[in-house]
Ligand SMILES: [Zn+2]
C-alpha cells in the first residue's frame with residue numbers, strides 16, 4: 815500500500831516547524847515568495863529564529879507532524895518500522911508539504927486530517943526578506959534570520975499601551 819500524507823499549511827502558505835535544539839515552534843513559508851531573487855540556491859541548513867542554532871533543512875518536523883505521518887501508516891506498523899519511518903520522513907525536502915511513504919500495513923483506521931491554525935506573527939529578516947517566517951506572538955527578544963542566522967531586531971508590536 816502506498817500512502818501519501820499531506821501536512822497542512824496555514825492560510826498564508828506557512829508550514830509549522832519545530833527546532834530540534836530548543837523545541838520551540840515557528841513557521842516558514844513553503845515554496846518560493848515573489849521577491850526571491852532568481853537563481854537563489856537553497857541552503858543546506860536553516861537557523862532557528864529563536865535560539866540561533868542551525869540544523870539541516872530536513873530536521874524541522876514537529877512531533878505532531880511525525881506522529882501524524884506514522885499514524886497514517888496505521889497501527890499495524892511495528893515499533894521498529896516506526897522509527898525507520900520517522901528517519902525517512904526526516905529526509906524529505908523542506909519545499910514539500912507532502913510526505914510520500916511506502917508501507918505495508920493492513921487496512922487500518924487513519925487519523926482525521928490535521929489542521930493548521932493561521933496564528934503567529936509574520937516576520938521578514940532585513941538580509942533575507944524573501945524567506946519570511948512566522949513566530950510566536952509572545953516572543954519579544956531578537957530573532958535570527960532563517961537563512962544566514964544573522965540576528966535582527968523585529969521591533970515591538972507598537973502596542974505600548976497593552
Ligand atoms: Zn531553536
Ligand SMILES: [Zn+2]
Nearest residue numbers: 941942959962
Ligand atoms: Zn539573512
